[in-house]
Each structure stands twice: as structure tokens, then as C-alpha cells.
Amino acid sequence: MIIETKEIQPVISFNEKHLSIKEIGDVSYLPVPTQTIETYCNTFVTRTNFLFVNGKYEKSGLLVGDNKDLSIFKQYYLYIKYKFFFKTKKYSGIFLWYYDVWSVNYYHWLCETLPRLFELKTAYPECLVVLPISFKSQPFIIDSLRILNMDVLWIDSTKSHSYSKIVTVQTRPAHGDVNPIMQGKLNSAILKMCEIDLNKKPFRKVYLSRTNALYRKVLNEAEVIKIVVSLGYEVIRAETLSFMEQVQLFSETALLIAQHGAGITNMCFMQKHTKVLEIRNEGWNLQPLCFWRLANIQEMYWAYFIAQSISIPSNISDMIIDISEFKEAVTEFSSQLNLTRKTL
Numbered sequence: 001m002i003i004e005t006k007e008i009q010p011v012i013s014f015n016e017k018h019l020s021i022k023e024i025g026d027v028s029y030l031p032v033p034t035q036t037i038e039t040y041c042n043t044f045v046t047r048t049n050f051l052f053v054n055g056k057y058e059k060s061g062l063l064v065g066d067n068k069d070l071s072i073f074k075q076y077y078l079y080i081k082y083k084f085f086f087k088t089k090k091y092s093g094i095f096l097w098y099y100d101v102w103s104v105n106y107y108h109w110l111c112e113t114l115p116r117l118f119e120l121k122t123a124y125p126e127c128l129v130v131l132p133i134s135f136k137s138q139p140f141i142i143d144s145l146r147i148l149n150m151d152v153l154w155i156d157s158t159k160s161h162s163y164s165k166i167v168t169v170q171t172r173p174a175h176g177d178v179n180p181i182m183q184g185k186l187n188s189a190i191l192k193m194c195e196i197d198l199n200k201k202p203f204r205k206v207y208l209s210r211t212n213a214l215y216r217k218v219l220n221e222a223e224v225i226k227i228v229v230s231l232g233y234e235v236i237r238a239e240t241l242s243f244m245e246q247v248q249l250f251s252e253t254a255l256l257i258a259q260h261g262a263g264i265t266n267m268c269f270m271q272k273h274t275k276v277l278e279i280r281n282e283g284w285n286l287q288p289l290c291f292w293r294l295a296n297i298q299e300m301y302w303a304y305f306i307a308q309s310i311s312i313p314s315n316i317s318d319m320i321i322d323i324s325e326f327k328e329a330v331t332e333f334s335s336q337l338n339l340t341r342k343t344l
Helices: 013-020 022-028 072-084 106-123 133-137 139-147 180-193 221-230 243-251 262-269 290-297 323-335
Strands: 034-045 051-053 056-058 088-097 128-132 152-155 160-172 204-208 234-236 253-259 275-281 301-309
Touching (some): 034 088, 034 106, 088 106, 088 152, 106 128, 106 139, 106 180, 106 262, 106 290, 128 133, 128 160, 133 139, 133 152, 139 180, 180 243, 180 290, 204 243, 221 234, 221 323, 243 262, 253 262, 262 275, 290 301, 301 323
Parallel strands (some): 088 160, 128 152, 204 234, 204 253, 253 275
């Protein structure tokens, strides 16, 4: 069953100006992968999450790691190793299966895994979702599943598993994109289930701090915070809030300043025509453009500020912000707000 999808990535008019940046321009023309719901019978899933159907390796369509071209030798090796030398748990019935090694991350959960699980659950409302029990350690996973009324079969990922039938979302070609249709459905469902009043005009100005993060931190953040506070921003550490609190707070946010990272994913819950300023490390090819894409899906205004890496530039390196340039950029960003009251 083909899932309703767009053929090309959406780009709203305000964000078209960024297409002059080569890396953004190149990304903008990539087609949205085809999404289909597939059902497989007599399945075996290795403890490393490789899928075999009737003993034959099946590329799963998952976004990372588990969707590989394997040699015949490697396929036989994986099947024999995990089928006969590790314990296998057998399950009868129909189960909804879609997760990979990155799914436990906040962004990958909300923008890749959960939209597909929500699509599967909508099509098969009586079936259980299959997830590793280790995912229960993340409160946002538990809370979002509860909000969406998803019942879960928690599995032991140290064992292999055999299912009489699994249903999954195939992505062809495999691609780490946010799917515009599925993302919109998920965001709307979460806002509705959380009873968010989208007729309420957003009013918050939020700066997200990564003070508690292990990497990708602004080392002179104290000076940055002085500037944003002087402009009326509240400083938020997303990890101190429950999932419900984040949904509520960001649905009320008109202006968001945040570094590239998990926290900025909460722009999913902001209203149309609000604004996001992403603080990025230098080097356009070093950090994914997922939040520029997400802004277009949400019909939001997206801007960026480039910080200076303190080491060899990478996606995880810490950075320093030029304070005078930042003050000028944030002042301009904060003064240009034209909100139209629209809902997702």
C-alpha cells in the first residue's frame, strides 16, 4: 500500500533565498522517497535487526545501518549465526516493526521513526508496535507512545525474534529525509491529543541552551545569554522538561534560537509562520540540513548563524560565537516577525 506522499521537497517563499547556498540548493531538489506499507510473513529478525523472510534476506527500508546490500556469503552467515547460535523468541500474530540504531535519539524518533509507526498504527490500529526494551529508558519515547495510544511489545534485543507476520514502512530509495506528509500528520495528532489551542497566538521568545550536552556546545554561552535575555528571550534547557511540557511550550513559541541538535526538533510543535534561528558550526557539508527542511514542512521562517569551531570543524565540535555579529543578527531576527494565525 503506497502512502500518500509529495514528489518534491517543499520550500516556502521566505526560505527560497537560502537556495543560493550550494549545499541547500542541492538538497532542495532531492525527491521525496516512495513510502509503502509492506507485510511480510514467516519473518526472522536477527538480534542486530536484519530482516529475513522465509529464510531470505530482505532489505528492510530502515534509514540507517539495517538497510544494506549484503553479499550472499554475509547473508548466510548472519542467518545461520543468529538463527542457530542465539536464542530466538517466537511471536504469533501481526506486529508493526520500524526502528533502527538511531531511533532512540530525539530527532530521529520524532522525525523518522514515530511518523512511520504512527502511519502503521493508523492502518493497523489493533496491532502491537515492536520496540527494544532499552527504548523504555527514554521518557519522551514512553510519553509520545502513550499520547498516541500506541501499545508496544517490548523485546529483548539480545535475542533474535521470529514473527508470523510483520508490517513495516519501506522507504525506496533508503533516505534519511523527513517525509512531509507523514510528519504533518504526526505533528497534528500530537498537538490534538495534547489539547493544544492553536487559536492562541504564539508569544514566547525562546533560547535553547546545550549547557548540559556532551558536545556541540557554545563555549562563550554566558555572553550569548546576556544578549538574548536583554531582548526578552527565556533560556530553556529542553532536557529538564517532560515531553508534554515541551509540546506545550513550543506551541506557544513565536521565536526560537537554538543550536543544531536534538532540542531544535521541538520546532515540530511551533505554529506556521513562526521563526527559527539555527546556530550552526562552520562548514555546510558537516551538519545535516534537516531543520531547514523541517521549517519548510512546517511553513516556518528559517534563518541561520554560523559559529566558529574551536577545533577541526565537525558536526560535534564545540564552538565560539562572535558576540558583536550575533547581537546584530539576533536583533534583526527578533524585529522581523509577521505572524499569521494559521494551524497545521
